[in-house]
Amino acid sequence: AQTVTQSQPEMSVQEAETVTLSCTYDTSESDYYLFWYKQPPSRQMILVIRQEAYKQQNATENRFSVNFQKAAKSFSLKISDSQLGDAAMYFCAYHTGTASKLTFGTGTRLQVTL
Amino acid sequence: DAGVIQSPRHEVTEMGQEVTLRCKPISGHNSLFWYRQTMMRGLELLIYFNNNVPIDDSGMPEDRFSAKMPNASFSTLKIQPSEPRDSAVYFCASSRNRRDTQYFGPGTRLTVL
Numbered sequence: 649a650q651t652v653t654q655s656q657p658e659m660s661v662q663e664a665e666t667v668t669l670s671c672t673y674d675t676s677e678s679d680y681y682l683f684w685y686k687q688p689p690s691r692q693m694i695l696v697i698r699q700e701a702y703k704q705q706n707a708t709e710n711r712f713s714v715n716f717q718k719a720a721k722s723f724s725l726k727i728s729d730s731q732l733g734d735a736a737m738y739f740c741a742y743h744t745g746t747a748s749k750l751t752f753g754t755g756t757r758l759q760v761t762l
Numbered sequence: 763d764a765g766v767i768q769s770p771r772h773e774v775t776e777m778g779q780e781v782t783l784r785c786k787p788i789s790g791h792n793s794l795f796w797y798r799q800t801m802m803r804g805l806e807l808l809i810y811f812n813n814n815v816p817i818d819d820s821g822m823p824e825d826r827f828s829a830k831m832p833n834a835s836f837s838t839l840k841i842q843p844s845e846p847r848d849s850a851v852y853f854c855a856s857s858r859n860r861r862d863t864q865y866f867g868p869g870t871r872l873t874v875l
Contacts, residue, residue: 681861691851693866739805748793748860749818752805 652740654753661730662761668715669725669756671740679745682716682723687755688736696738699723727758735760764788766867768854774873780842783870786835787856795855795864796829796839805853811837812860844874 652673661667673682684696699707699716706714711731715724723742727734740753767786775781787794795810809819811831822829826845831837841848851871855864 681863683863685866690868691871692868693853693855695863695865698863741805745861747818748795748810748812748857748864749807749821750795750797750805750855750864754804 652742652751652753654740654756656756658757658759660759660761661727663730663732665730666726666728667730667758669738669758671723671725671753673721673723673740673742675721675742675744677744677746680742682742683740683750684714684725685739685741686736687739697725730760732760734758766854766856766865768867768870770870771868772871774875775844776875777845778843780840781844781872783839783852783872785837785854785867787837787854788865789835791856791858793857793860794831794837796837797853797855799851799853808839846874848872849874
């Protein structure tokens, strides 16, 4: 079965500091796409970052970057210079090239403190 | 450009009633997805369409659930009859194609009493 594991139910970071959220996945496919989505209290699912499995270079989007370790099937999200608005649930997800269904992890709740 | 539009945003109904959730995907997107989010099961795919054709409905819980996509700009998810265990947030998402990023609507919070 294809699974996504987020082992940190909750994380906390001080404003302006850096935090890393962990994600591991399991798939036998070679063609797949990885995502981090953010869900604030408004419950809107917002794309944070996307990584194609065939790309060796780690994706970055402003303060957000990933550490993609394909052999280890690991896909962690680093948030630099954390801001109060980063407080939310973060979901790791992926889908394969043949099946578009997104498989989600259970989420990590991120708190940002002053 | 408008994002994915869902209506209603909130729905409260009584057990046994019919519920219809609506979705308008982003213009030009060929794939449309319905997901359900609950505390117990997290986010799970119910059904997805490609070019208005249902491709994978293996996540539809039972015959009480049905989904249609009569054209490229509109989809419905219907529950008849509704039950309290159907209470959840239902998301619609769309993407340009099967491999592209899925963009989510604001969700419909359904409460069945």
